[in-house]
Amino acid sequence: MNLPGTTIHKLIDNLTRSPFSFALYRLPWTDEPILVLQEEEDVEVLNSPAALNGKRGFVMTPFHQTEEYPAVLIRPDKVAHEWENISQSLEAFASSISFEFSSSFNSKEKRSTNAQEAKEKYEQVFSRFISSLEDNTFKKLVLSRNYTQALEGDFSPLTAFIRACNNYPRMMISLCHTPQTGTWIGSTPEIILSGQDTEWHTVALAGTMPMQGEIMPTEWSEKNQNEQAFVSEYIRQTVKRFGNKLKEKGPYTARAGQLVHLKTDFHFELKDTAHLGDIVQELHPTPAVCGLPKEEAYHFILNNEGYNRAYYTGIIGWLDPQGETTLYVNLRCMNITDKTATFYAGGGILPSSTVETEWEETQQKMNTMRNIL
């Protein structure tokens, strides 16, 4: 993907320090940036994913809804495809507002994480998770963590976005900013719901191995296969309640940056698109980011993980019941402030999991964003 002109570059970077809300995103296997811009007022705050029924706009929901982390919908006052149209839209917008961009809108500054403390904390939480798996309270739990580091002085969110587009053709790349959510950049491999009219698609994505150079490893351990099978079974049962003519493909090995995952595609038909929010609410959080049994795992994570996931493992993407919808799970993402980047990553834990392997997996997942800084 090419860089847009300097003026637009600056404008987009400045918008991440403004009270305005926008999302810039690029779908997998396309080279087309798409801008969704809300020109006035606050974004719509939603009570739950179900409140998305009938709505159109760019969605960002947290893993767990709180006053600090609300689900939001960016109203698409302007939608522009390709840099040329994006430039025109942004120039028109910039000339219509009188606003001094400052860092104060994106300055909930965070402390950098101490690497050793982070590892020790992860080990403690891991042992809590593994005990609850060994005593069969849970079949699967997803344990995650975050890590904050200082940004270089000349960091540009748009440059990071473009690098992600160029490095990760298979992923959905997003740069999203609202005053409520802050600024997030992500590169996610996981669709939660996409489609239009009657044709719909979701995936079960789980199990992780590093790429071997340019070779995709395809020999999956039993742990990885079981981990992914739990997700598939959950999605199969959920989709059956909403859709017809379910068709499944997989599991097969799918690349995501320098990692590979096991993936099953689910294609199905929906009679109408009036209840997309209900479907998302039922699907989310899938055992790919939460655990089984779902409700109990969700509460266990909230009470034991030891930090707030914020928008990591929430939903991000474009929703349009009258047109095409492309909603993703917000993975391989980072939250940007003026001076810091906070990375997020997790992994599915089964009773057979070991702490070193799981820690290493979160490092590799965080590298997806680290590599574009």
Ligand SMILES: C=C(O[C@H]1C=CC=C(C(=O)O)[C@@H]1O)C(=O)O
């Ligand atoms: C929870 C994450 O990944 C999910 C998606 C693919 C593979 C996963 C795994 O192997 O654990 C996770 O379920 C993450 O990237 O933080």
